[in-house]
Amino acid sequence: MMRVMVVEDEEMIRKGIVMAVDWAALDCIVVGEAANGEQALAVAEDCQPTLIITDLKMPKMDGLEMVRRLREAGSRAYVIILTAYDSFAYAQTAIRLGAVDFLLKPFHDGDLENAVLALQKRIAAQTAPQPEPLPGVKPGPKSRYVREAMVYLEQNCGSGDLSVGQAAAQLGLSEGHLSHLFKKETDMTLGAYLTRCRIQKAMALLREGKLKVYEIAEACGYRDIAYFSGTFKKITGKTPSEYQDSLSFRF
Incomplete structure (x- = not known):
């Protein structure tokens, strides 16, 4: 089961992701949430997520800096980036930091679920005997x-x-x-x-x-x-x- 952490400064969006997605059907459980990257570092240390779904632009610390620091701390969590900015430079940096997907906001019903399913298929293919x-x-x-x-x-x-x-x-x-x-x-x-x-x-x-x-x-x-x-x-x-x-x- 994947342990999910949601990082998003807009509370309605964050709560929507946590509450509206049928995580159990995706064989996932939400173990933590945070309103910015700085808060997320502390939450991640406690809950040890295997999948981080994070906004890009946030106060105090943005999503990319958060992921960079998590990588430096040894985290190997998969990362799905959420952003309203269609920027190639952001995408390049996210990929270098190991992001597995990059969803533009506002995303549609099913987009996040499909991204998680696609990730799970990739993991299954990599770990198959x-x-x-x-x-x-x-x-x-x-x-x-x-x-x-x-x-x-x-x-x-x-x-x-x-x-x-x-x-x-x-x-x-x-x-x-x-x-x-x-x-x-x-x-x-x-x-x-x-x-x-x-x-x-x-x-x-x-x-x-x-x-x-x-x-x-x-x-x-x-x-x-x-x-x-x-x-x-x-x-x-x-x-x-x-x-x-x-x-x-x-x-």
Whole structure:
């Protein structure tokens, strides 16, 4: 559950945010509120918020200075800035200080809730377990784009029409840029990873023993069974039939 602190010098707006938003539905709880940045520093020390929703222009201390001091004190709270000033300079400074969103006042019903939901999705994506790497993939943490490329290839490897270009387009990157990132972080090309995804899927289907070899080839994106068998043997050291026989022998 996210611990929310609301910082706003206009009491009606501050109380409106605290009372009108269904925080429980957002898996949040309001743990503190303040009328200016100076007051907010003391409140934050007591309530330890994980999300700060703050106005920009306030008496005594503005929102940016408040966030700057919180960062210096070690706070890693997420920050959503509220402001009536459509200023690129303010936005730049807010982003440098780690603000995750920048809402212009007056904002409409649902805008703040959507900003919180978008933040929660980002957090979930960042903290989601990484896909189990296939054999041959360089160990270590992977960037978001590489993780998403791995998942996309694993989920769609049964399509014979799947290409590296499609994966790149799905992620909104150029094929060259994604290929460079993927090779750098995995020590494997996207094409090689796709092949390994297909062979891993084939091995799983062979272990199930419900399909014929040619049906498994088709289910794994191969139209040519001879090419499938050759690729399978190159990676596993056995033909599909030999692999299936070795499973039978174990039992």
